[in-house]
Amino acid sequence: MGSWTVDGPRRITLDEPVTRLDVRLVSGRLNVVGTDGPARVDVTRISRRPLVVELRDGHLSIRHEPFPRWPGVLWWLGQLRRRFRAEVSVAVPAQALADLHLVDGALVASGLRRDTRVDVTSGQVTLMGLRGRTSAKVVSGPVEALGIGGDLDLETVSGELILADSAPERVRAHAISGSITCDLDNPRGSEIRLSAISGSITVRVREDSDLSVHLHTTSGRITSGFPQICGGQHGFGAVKDSHGVLGAGAGKLWASATSGSIALLARPVTDADDLEDLP
Structure with missing residues (x-):
């Protein structure tokens, strides 16, 4: 088990097994890939608000903290987008379950072999080589x-x-x-x-x-x-x-x-x- 607060570019390599991935980002780019090697999290770019990365009992969670429930007027003015922007790449075992949420940006998921759920409000979604049950819902994009x-x-x-x-x-x-x-x-x-x-x-x-x-x-x-x-x-x-x-x-x-x-x-x-x- 472990917890990290990430406020700058950083790589986190996880020695413990990961069976489930839960990501909730506000703005930016998210790339998730299934791999045979150890799980890892690469944050290459981040704005003012830090990310919280937690691993507990095989459940890997990556999220903006606090995560706004509704962006409101400031979001459409671009304020929240600048404050919460992050670019994150995640590698997890191919058999891990994935639940991926992004309000605005681009999301790529590849190589996962079980259940993958994607929810994007505004942005582009690319799915490659997935198996199991895959669902992707986008409002605009x-x-x-x-x-x-x-x-x-x-x-x-x-x-x-x-x-x-x-x-x-x-x-x-x-x-x-x-x-x-x-x-x-x-x-x-x-x-x-x-x-x-x-x-x-x-x-x-x-x-x-x-x-x-x-x-x-x-x-x-x-x-x-x-x-x-x-x-x-x-x-x-x-x-x-x-x-x-x-x-x-x-x-x-x-x-x-x-x-x-x-x-x-x-x-x-x-x-x-x-x-x-x-x-």
């Missing part, structure tokens, strides 16, 4: 997820959601004002649900994918690179639906857009894809 497996839950109020080079078992992505772009490996047995209120949805899957597909838009258009996906129209043309089965239809893809178009694109199968499918 984009989320980019690369090489994700397991369960993935993405949500933004205003921003773009991007998922690429991934074959997760379950995906739920929801954007209120923003687009959704997915470039998926063959999602056999996967369940993929995409929804956008005001924004477009673009999905690209391999030509040999096994998917049962259901696409719906209220006031947009549906285009498909697969002849198996046929379209329908109801009423006076305001509601459009397309559905069909690709391959064996083992996986499921639902995409729904209220005010926006949906595009389902076919990606040619390459030799590298064939090698990845080998047991």
Whole structure:
């Protein structure tokens, strides 16, 4: 067990095992990576307010102290942002649980193998090589997820959601004002649900994918690179639906857009894809 108050650039190497990480920062940059080595905390930049780092019974906590419950008017004037800014990199065991909160800034999480939860008010989120259950919620800003497996839950109020080079078992992505772009490996047995209120949805899957597909838009258009996906129209043309089965239809893809178009694109199968499918 240990506790540190950090008011300047510093590296803390932790000899005790870490099973859970909890980070709450106001402003700045946060980089969290799963590693096989000992846990460590690197603070490369910090403004007026110090950080408190604590390790108790495997629970590693990093936070601004005191953490403001609501930024208020001073925040939007830039005062709190300058006082609470920090740039922090954290390495923890890949099996550690992670709960990451940032009010304003950029957050990167990579290499974690269990549950990862990300909550950012305003900023950019990048997720790379995560497994287990992953959830990311952003009020204003984009989320980019690369090489994700397991369960993935993405949500933004205003921003773009991007998922690429991934074959997760379950995906739920929801954007209120923003687009959704997915470039998926063959999602056999996967369940993929995409929804956008005001924004477009673009999905690209391999030509040999096994998917049962259901696409719906209220006031947009549906285009498909697969002849198996046929379209329908109801009423006076305001509601459009397309559905069909690709391959064996083992996986499921639902995409729904209220005010926006949906595009389902076919990606040619390459030799590298064939090698990845080998047991």
